[in-house]
Amino acid sequence: MTVADTSLVQNLYLSHHRWLHELLRRRLSNAMDAADLAHDTFIRVLKRPQTFNGEVHERSHLATIARGLCVDHWRRRQLEQTWLETLANRPPALQPSPEQQAIIVETLYEVDAMLQRLPQRVSTAFILAQLHGMPYRLIAEEIGVSERMIKKYLAQAMMHCAMLEAELDGLLIE
Structure with a gap:
């Protein structure tokens, strides 16, 4: 500058x-x-x-x-609120430490930001597979593509997850 x-x-x-x-x-x-x-x-x-x-x-x-x-x-804020609501339903003995909570919220934010950068179908396929445990066939029907495309979408999302993990671990330099 x-x-x-x-x-x-x-x-x-x-x-x-x-x-x-x-x-x-x-x-x-x-x-x-x-x-x-x-x-x-x-x-x-x-x-x-x-x-x-x-x-x-x-x-x-x-x-x-x-x-x-x-x-x-x-x-x-929405992510933090959702996390706090989830946390409130856990017994006190299973609550993470404040430091762990901060790390979890930051990681959720980074994953959310990564999903926002992906094409809509890719992020939808990833969420349906990872959070809802849906099989490829049902995801393909939901999105309106072939199972083969779902495999490609999930491979693309996983590659972005690996890049995010490397970035968070300090292995990637922007």
């Missing part, structure tokens, strides 16, 4: 941070989460600086990034 890029992002931050924070606060109904997502928005801008055609374009770009971060935030 050049000094000029840093200066552009700094000006963008000074000009629009208050506006973005307020936009996010209204959307999230939480000032702390809004502050975090506003910060994350500018981190994304720092990673990919660009030039803008005026204030409207600047705000449009920031709002687009912020919307995506809100969706990720809500999705993560």
